[in-house]
Structures are given as structure tokens and as C-alpha cells.
Amino acid sequence: MDIKTTCPYCGVGCELIISRNNSQMSLAGDQNSPVNQGMLCIKGQTLLETVGTDAKRILQPVVDKNLVSWNQAIERIAKLFTNTKKDEIGLYLSGQMLMEDLYVAKKMTQKFGIQNLESNSRLCMYSTVAANKRAYGADIVPVSYADIYHAEVIIIIGSNTANCHPVVFSHIKKSSAFVVCIDVRKTNTSELSDLFIQVENGRDMELIADLPQQNWFVGKKVLSVYSQGLTQTTDATDKVNSLINMHIQTGNINKKGCGVLSLTGQPNAMGGRELGISSTDLTASEFFSTPQIKTLWVMATNPAHSMINYRKIDNLIVSDFTKTLTTEQADIVLPAGSWSEKSGHCKNSERRYLMQNAFLPFAGNAKADWEIICLVAKALGLSDFDYKSSNEIWEEMAIDTSWQPQIKVREQLVEINSPARDYQPVINNGRLLAQWHGMGRTGRSKTLNKLTKKEANIESIHHISNNNLFKGRAVELDKYSKQPCFKSVKI
Ligand code: SF4
Known part of the structure; x- marks a missing residue:
């Protein structure tokens, strides 16, 4: 079969x-x-x-480190939600959750009156959302992977596409386009490109403005591809708008092979962005820095590992398929289904709706995220959460899934306001070809772990104080991955 x-x-x-x-x-x-x-x-x-289970797989609900039934865990969550002020409750979701999961989470928070709904995909996506709205009037991705084969020049800026989006990079290499890589550091992508321009930290906007003067640019159909190198900086929205401005000014927009493509990090980051999963009150990082949030439900992500300002939350609920640093600190841990056990939709970087389909039964007592959310909603007395399957949710969502390779956009130049800054030494991080996020899944693969060890000279760093960057640091292995390349550095 x-x-x-x-x-x-x-x-x-x-x-x-x-x-x-x-x-x-x-x-x-x-x-x-x-x-x-x-x-x-x-x-x-x-x-x-x-796939399958191992010692880290979560198979049963846990409350205060004790195994409990689903009923006991859900009752406890309902009590916490009822006894906490609404503006002190938060839900922190993930771009790895499916459309149906995100939809019921949003529905529950709206019906219960919780404002603080956020997703980890905000960290990488929302500067692009803001820039698109300023330039195009709406958050539209006007191009698709098909444009790679129509472009004469492809500029890869702020993205190690060869490692982070390898199949898009394969499309780029299969095309006949002249490939220009712009980055602050040498990467696999820069090595495999036709031209590498090493930009100083923070100087990308000046460089973007100069690009149209280059011989290889003049008269060519140009496509730009970017990711977190542009979008995870303090002036990220202006950086994205600088790039879009340059495309508008040179006529490299609204034509086949021309335009700006943001590469999304997670399988459903695009879907969450379009569903508007974003807090109306706090930013994503404020969820972990403000004492305002007293009860937080984290789903399918590991902020204790990745959030620089992570603090212990009073009442922490975590749904995940595997043990992580965050589940270790949680008061309530819920066993969520894993990729191989869940069905539903996600939306990729070129706006296509795609299906994830289960091919294994749920391990232990795990459940789909949408089902867990519905159990909590019903325990809170909310109506319309009696779904029998993710299909029923999808039908209710009634999304138009038609797809077109190019979408015409408004061409509005945007004034750039970011001041010139004096850049201090900056840590730059990236992704390894053979690993993914906190290694919750990829760390289970012997093949990937073997490949990672070959890259042991690379050091990924978190929990770092910029001012004391190079002073007497003690290095330790990541607790779960045990991989030499994933070191945390404490000052
Ligand atoms: S990680 Fe998965 S989705 Fe991304 S390029 Fe590799 S195979 Fe494709």
C-alpha cells in the first residue's frame, strides 16, 4: 500500500x-x-x-511528574485556565502544527477570550508579512519555484539555501540562471554559487541598492530568494522592503522569472501566517520575558532550548511527541501525535496546500494536536468542538486551495527609515544540512547523526551575552543531542 x-x-x-x-x-x-x-x-x-517510539517518546499525559489519565490532565488544564486571568494565559504554537490544529487553537482562544496566541513562526515570518503589506498592500508571495527556471539571475541573500532548503537549491542548480550568493559568512551555498559577495554585518541595505549597477544584473530577469539573514534582525522589515523596492525600481517584478521569494522555515509557517496566528498583545519573545504570562501552553516547539530570554513560567503546559528541555520544565506534559501518525494540511513557501497523511497508528496514548485542543475547549464549556476527524475541521475552514504560479502585486515603493548603525561583533547562526531545529526528530536518525559529527568544527550557540562574547566561556554538550556541534555557551 x-x-x-x-x-x-x-x-x-x-x-x-x-x-x-x-x-x-x-x-x-x-x-x-x-x-x-x-x-x-x-x-x-x-x-x-x-518514526516509532524510543525512550524519549511521550506516551502518556504527565502532571507534576506523575503519569495520569487524559481526563485528569484535561481537568487540571481547564482548572488552570479558569483560575488564571485571561490576559495572563498564553498559547505558543508552532509552524510544525497543521492547518487544522492552528485553526481550532485560534477558535478556542477566540471563544474563551484569550488574546495571547502566538506561534514560533512569527520569529522568522512577520517582518516579511509587514514588508509585503507595505509594498503590495497585502501579505502576498507573488512568485513560486517555477520562476527559478525562468530567471536569468538568482540572488540568494541571507540564506544558506543549500543547507536549509536543499531541494529549492537543487532547483536553482538545475536552472540555467547565474547564481549570486550574498551573505556575511562563507557557506555551502556561497561555495556552490557562481558569485559570492561577502557583505559586512548590517550593510545589506546599502549593498542591495548597489546591485542594479553590476554587469551581471543589467538587462537580466532577476529573482531574489531570501530567508532569516534578512528577516531576523532588528531592521528586518526595512531590509525586506529594500529588496522589494530594488525589484520594483528595476522592473523585476510581476513578470515570469522576476520577483522576491521568502523561504519559510517550517512546513506550515506559511499557513500559520495566513491564518493570522499572532498575539494582539505581546510579541513572541515577550511571551518568555514578561511576568504577565502565568499560564502558558506550548505546542510542538522547544523554547527552553531556543529562546534566549526563556524564563520559568508559573504554570507550564507542553504538548509534544518527544521529551525536550521544555517538557522537562513543564507542570503538565501531553503526548502529541508524531508526523507519521497525523493527517492534515500544511502550506509551503510557494503557497501550495499539501497533505500530511498518517501511515502509523498513534503511539501509546498520543493524540492529534487538534483533538487535544478540542478536549480542553469542551472542558472549558465551549461549544462546536465535536470534530470526529481533521477532515471535518478542514471542511469548516472552507479554504480556497486553488494555486497559481504568479500573483500580480501592487508596486508601491516604501520609504526606508532604519538609521545607519555602528555594528558590534555579531554572532551569526545557521542550520546544518543534516539536522533540524532542536534535533527532536533528526537526532533519532543514525545516518544524520553520523553526518553531523563530520561537521564537528561548527559551533551553534545560544544563551549568550553579546558584550562578553569571547570572554572565558565554558562549553557544554547539548543535554539531549549529545552532539559536539550543538554546544551551548555560558559566560
Ligand atoms: S527537509 Fe524535507 S521539505 Fe525540506 S528540502 Fe529536505 S526533503 Fe524537502
Whole structure:
């Protein structure tokens, strides 16, 4: 039996086929997929090494470190929500949750009157959302992967696409375009590009303004591709608008092979962005720095590992499929279904709705995120949460899934207001080809771990004080990954 599904890692959205023959399973890229045309990177190829249970898999609800029934856990959450002021409750979601999960989470918070709904995808996406609204009048991604094959020049800026979105990079390398990489550091992408321009930290806006003078630019159809190198900085919205401005001024927009493509980090970052999963009150990082939030429900993400300003929350609820630094600190831990056990939709970087389909039963007592949220909503006395399947939720959402490769956008130049700044030494981080986020899934793959050890000279850093960057630091291995390349540095 063959089951078609979508890779749960990056926002490229590669489709794959799982073939089951009795207890044997195999996996291959879907040759008929317009997204990846059969291609998969090493993370996609090794997905079957990451399914099933291991010692870290969460199989049963836990309250105050004791195994409990679902009823007991849900009752406790309902009590916490009822006894906490509404503006002191938060839900922190993830771009790895499916459309149906995000939709019921938003519905529950709206019905119960919680303002503080946020997703980790805000960290990388919302500067692009703001920039698109300023330039195009709405958050529109006007181009698609098809434009890669129509472009004559592709500028990759602030993105190590070869590591972070490998199948998009394969499309780029298969095209006949002249590839220009702009980054502050040498990467796999810069090595494999036709031209590498090493920009000083924070000087990208000046560089973008100069690009149209270059010989390789003049008279060519230009496509720009970017990710967190532009979007995770304090003046990120202006940086994205500088790039869009440059495309508008040179006529490289609203034509095949021309425009600006943001590469989304997670499989459903685009979907969460379009559903408007964003707090009306606090920013994503403020969820973890303000004492305002007393009761926080974190789903499918590991902020204790990744948030620089993470603090212990009074009442912490975490849904996840695997133990993490965050589940370790939680008062209530809920066993969520894993990628291989859940069905629903996600939306990739080029705006296509794709299906993730279950091919294994839920491990232990795990449940889909949407189902867990519905249990809590019903325990809070809210109506209209009696869904029998994710299909019923999808029908209620009534989303138009039609897709077009190019969308015409308004061409509004935006005034850039970011002041010139004197840049201090800055730490730059990135992603390894063979690992993903906090390694909750990729860390289960022997193949990926072996590949990672070969990159042991790379150091990823968090919990760092910029001022004391290079002073007497003690290095320790990441508690869960035990990988030498994922070191945390304490000053
Ligand atoms: S490129 Fe991204 S979506 Fe495609 S197989 Fe690799 S990790 Fe998965």
C-alpha cells in the first residue's frame, strides 16, 4: 500500500510516498510532485529512521511528574485556565502544527477570550508579512519555484539555501540562471554559487541598492530568494522592503522569472501566517520575558532550548511527541501525535496546500494536536468542538486551495527609515544540512547523526551575552543531542 505525504521539516514542502508491505516500509520522493519532482534531501530520505517510539517518546499525559489519565490532565488544564486571568494565559504554537490544529487553537482562544496566541513562526515570518503589506498592500508571495527556471539571475541573500532548503537549491542548480550568493559568512551555498559577495554585518541595505549597477544584473530577469539573514534582525522589515523596492525600481517584478521569494522555515509557517496566528498583545519573545504570562501552553516547539530570554513560567503546559528541555520544565506534559501518525494540511513557501497523511497508528496514548485542543475547549464549556476527524475541521475552514504560479502585486515603493548603525561583533547562526531545529526528530536518525559529527568544527550557540562574547566561556554538550556541534555557551 502506498501513502502520499509531505516532509515535516522545512518549508520547501517535498512530497513523498511511503510504501508499506506487511511490516516493511520504504520511502521515496514523489516523482509526480510539482514541488520536488522526486527529489528529497538527506533529511527527507532518512525520515523512516525517525518514526516509532524510543525512550524519549511521550506516551502518556504527565502532571507534576506523575503519569495520569487524559481526563485528569484535561481537568487540571481547564482548572488552570479558569483560575488564571485571561490576559495572563498564553498559547505558543508552532509552524510544525497543521492547518487544522492552528485553526481550532485560534477558535478556542477566540471563544474563551484569550488574546495571547502566538506561534514560533512569527520569529522568522512577520517582518516579511509587514514588508509585503507595505509594498503590495497585502501579505502576498507573488512568485513560486517555477520562476527559478525562468530567471536569468538568482540572488540568494541571507540564506544558506543549500543547507536549509536543499531541494529549492537543487532547483536553482538545475536552472540555467547565474547564481549570486550574498551573505556575511562563507557557506555551502556561497561555495556552490557562481558569485559570492561577502557583505559586512548590517550593510545589506546599502549593498542591495548597489546591485542594479553590476554587469551581471543589467538587462537580466532577476529573482531574489531570501530567508532569516534578512528577516531576523532588528531592521528586518526595512531590509525586506529594500529588496522589494530594488525589484520594483528595476522592473523585476510581476513578470515570469522576476520577483522576491521568502523561504519559510517550517512546513506550515506559511499557513500559520495566513491564518493570522499572532498575539494582539505581546510579541513572541515577550511571551518568555514578561511576568504577565502565568499560564502558558506550548505546542510542538522547544523554547527552553531556543529562546534566549526563556524564563520559568508559573504554570507550564507542553504538548509534544518527544521529551525536550521544555517538557522537562513543564507542570503538565501531553503526548502529541508524531508526523507519521497525523493527517492534515500544511502550506509551503510557494503557497501550495499539501497533505500530511498518517501511515502509523498513534503511539501509546498520543493524540492529534487538534483533538487535544478540542478536549480542553469542551472542558472549558465551549461549544462546536465535536470534530470526529481533521477532515471535518478542514471542511469548516472552507479554504480556497486553488494555486497559481504568479500573483500580480501592487508596486508601491516604501520609504526606508532604519538609521545607519555602528555594528558590534555579531554572532551569526545557521542550520546544518543534516539536522533540524532542536534535533527532536533528526537526532533519532543514525545516518544524520553520523553526518553531523563530520561537521564537528561548527559551533551553534545560544544563551549568550553579546558584550562578553569571547570572554572565558565554558562549553557544554547539548543535554539531549549529545552532539559536539550543538554546544551551548555560558559566560
Ligand atoms: S528540502 Fe525540506 S521539505 Fe524537502 S526533503 Fe529536505 S527537509 Fe524535507
